[in-house]
Amino acid sequence: MIKNVLFDLDGTLTDPKLGITNCIRYAMEKMGREDIPSNDQLIWCIGPPLLSSFGDLLETDDKAVIDQAITFYRERFSTIGMLENDVIPGIPELLRKLQQRGLRLFVATSKPHHYANQIIEHFNLEEHFEQTFGSEMDGTNSYKPDLLKRLLEDQELEAGQSIMIGDRHHDIDGARANGIHSIAVTWGYGSETEFATANPDHICRHPQEIVAVISSIGVVLNDTR
Numbered sequence: 001m002i003k004n005v006l007f008d009l010d011g012t013l014t015d016p017k018l019g020i021t022n023c024i025r026y027a028m029e030k031m032g033r034e035d036i037p038s039n040d041q042l043i044w045c046i047g048p049p050l051l052s053s054f055g056d057l058l059e060t061d062d063k064a065v066i067d068q069a070i071t072f073y074r075e076r077f078s079t080i081g082m083l084e085n086d087v088i089p090g091i092p093e094l095l096r097k098l099q100q101r102g103l104r105l106f107v108a109t110s111k112p113h114h115y116a117n118q119i120i121e122h123f124n125l126e127e128h129f130e131q132t133f134g135s136e137m138d139g140t141n142s143y144k145p146d147l148l149k150r151l152l153e154d155q156e157l158e159a160g161q162s163i164m165i166g167d168r169h170h171d172i173d174g175a176r177a178n179g180i181h182s183i184a185v186t187w188g189y190g191s192e193t194e195f196a197t198a199n200p201d202h203i204c205r206h207p208q209e210i211v212a213v214i215s216s217i218g219v220v221l222n223d224t225r
Helices: 017-030 040-046 050-055 063-077 091-100 114-122 144-155 169-177 191-199 208-225
Strands: 005-007 104-112 130-137 162-166 181-185 202-204
Touching: 005 063, 017 040, 017 050, 017 063, 017 202, 050 063, 050 202, 091 104, 091 208, 104 114, 104 144, 114 130, 130 144, 144 162, 162 169, 162 208, 169 181, 169 191, 181 208
Parallel strands: 005 104, 005 162, 104 130, 162 181, 181 202
Antiparallel strands: none
16 A cells, blocks of 8 residues: 655645746856746756756756856745745645545655755645655755655655655656656646656646545555555
8 A cells, every 4th residue: 555655846746937947047147148048938947957957958068067057046046936936726735635544745856955845844834744855955866766765765665655746757757766656747847748758657637636546556556465
């Protein structure tokens, strides 16, 4: 049965579009770029690690250049952008229902845990989660396979009793790499094409569907193990 539920943050629990895209635009301007994409053109950057996003945006693999862009990004993110954000409707109710069923809840995000914890606390969601797992400021554990592996080991969780919920293929890829069940959610920033390629175990289009999906997995696992 499923006992542990791991949630992505950006695009899954909260909608961070304004903050993330504004901070990327700020960083690119500080880097002297003139061809700065619009906010809507940058939504593909919501979810992946900043290291890879800025590498693509600046068309470079020069770590010093990418690190400078991330430093500029965090100048704005740490003071303004972090809270240009909203909780997804239905998420607080979902978290309460999962807790009432005795499930253990964790946040698993590519965002540095330094910022993720502040966001979770700002929106009064911390009471629902045992712990928030995120990357380090130097990018360590920013890739979901590494992050989820660390979470499982740190909390001594069984992969087969755990499920990852996220809105991008990175979440699904990370789950598969660690033998974790997966749910892709459509209210975030992943596309149907992306999900078709990532092939999650389940797709949910509203938070209220997740409880039923997790319950159905529990029944299947009880019947087969």
